[in-house]
Amino acid sequence: MKNNLKIGLLIFLVIFIFSSIFLSSFAAEKEYKIYVVVHGGIADPFWKVCEKGALDAGDLYDDLEVIYTGPAVFKLEEFMAYVEAALASEPDALVCTLTAPEAMDESLRAEIAKGLPVVAINAPDLRDPEDRIPVLTYVGEDSYFIGVKAAQETLARFTPKRAIFANHHPGATHIEARGRGYIDTMKAKGVIAESLDITEDAVKGAEMVAAYLKAHPETDAIFCSNTMRTETIIPRLEADGVKVGVDVKIAQMDSSSKILEYIQEGKVMFTMDQQQYIQGYLGVVFAYLSAKYGYIPPPAPVSTGPAVITADNIPALEDLVKEGYR
């Protein structure tokens, strides 16, 4: 028994160390290494599109290695740990979401001062201009405006009695800014509007929206901040007998095959498209060109949205969604 344990542990050690050395010899060193760190979750269909953009950009250049990472589900502390790990790897450039600029300020500012090119994507630093982290540029949505635009598009179709912004990432400043844009615009038109925290869990989130509608049955407009959440909210509300698209009209962010179906069926009025493929793609291209040639990218914001997708746009988008570009 004792000998078995000793031998087992020794074999374990030897296999691990030799396999490590063996495998590491295959890891061909590329000249430029760029980390792309997003707040996640990386398993979210939305982020798969961004990842494809980043990796496609990496494939453009033979001397470029792109490492894309982030937490499995949104968790700020874990995201920060990935940012720190990426910085500790001493990459040639970093592309990241500025999800919580206050929390990221200290680390990023120090590295930028040392000359690291940093490109922000998807989530901008929304603080006063003089307080912002001095990144090269920002590629992505104008968060507040996207909320304003979603409210305006809704109001152009009907005037809700009560509206909610369903926030799936409480703590993410850009998502909160979207909510503020939506709520401010609704309130300016006299509509009761508020933010509802639907948590990181899509299933729990659907339950929370269902409960909110029971407490406030006059609610007839929802702006949902995430595709996966809309995909769970609609069947959950229908299970309660709510006629989605009639009793409650939904607007939402980004697209997926299912969302396009819902738009065609009239269950989702429209979706705001922030074209996250471009965020990943241009983020990497700008970072690489800066690291290699010292090019300065276009100033922030390099806007990738909002585009509004309605039933009219679906024929052109269906295949692109399936291929992972939209």
Next chain:
Amino acid sequence: MEKSTNNIGVETRGQFLNFSQIRRWPEFGVILAFLILFTIFSIFSSKFLTLRNITGILTIVSELGIMAIGVAFLMIAGEFDLSVSSVYALSGFLFVTLSNSFNSPVAFIITLAIAAFIGFCNGMITLRAHIPSFIATLGMMLFLRGSLLAVTGGESVSYKSDIIMPTILTRFMGYGFRPSHIWFVLLTLLFSLVLTNTRYGNWVFATGGNKEVARAMGVNVNKVKVTNFMLSSLMASLSGCIVISRFNIANASFGTGMELEAIASAVIGGTFLTGGYGTIIGVFFGAFLMGMMRTGLVMIGAPAYWYQTFVGAILIIAATINLKLRRLEM
């Protein structure tokens, strides 16, 4: 039985050590796993074994580890605390809000006092209502998290106060080191000493091992448990204050799922879920392993999806090895 466990741990360190003795240490499994992974990551990534990276890992590990020490101390006494992650989030929020209104030292003291009270409530609910601590603290976890979400509406609160407590807790000291690293090491040593070299430590082992025997020995089991519940909450609160001092913002979602990471750190470090057995040094390495794995995987360029897979595998392997080591001891 528990006394002998403790005695074995102390005696072995006083003698000449050979492999058969070393492998009987409760920390043996986790230290071995730690060394293996450390070697692998160092081979795969040339930047892994740098001061910058090691201090970066220590920052994450300290915050998880301080919480895990409290959780493990309570687990050794035979109880669970699932509310630590909510105490962590609540403490961060209280610390920021109170600091913005008063000053950071006062806010820190009030926050710790409230956390200790939550721990006291956990203990009293568990002991007086005879509800398993798993359920009592699960209830407290949901109650606190829900209340926090209701009060904040999911909005973040920014820290806009003095730098006294942030400097004491976590601001950079130089070369990448932070005070939180020192706090973690000091608290590990302190709790380890209390557990292995004091009468209270023996009471903790006895309480977690066999309550009736402990009572017969004159140990006030309930007092030990309530004290450990309070310590668990205090440590979670300290960890929350440290994180918020580093991030400068507090949010109700902070620390979600962290209670399981803390329990995993304790179990990987050799603490038994059944109580009566464990080591704080093991928890130190358990937390280190968890923090190191995330960073290491990113640095070797492995997809982040693998992190949970590795943690799960290591948890099962560690628990199995720990059980075998315990049998070897007996």
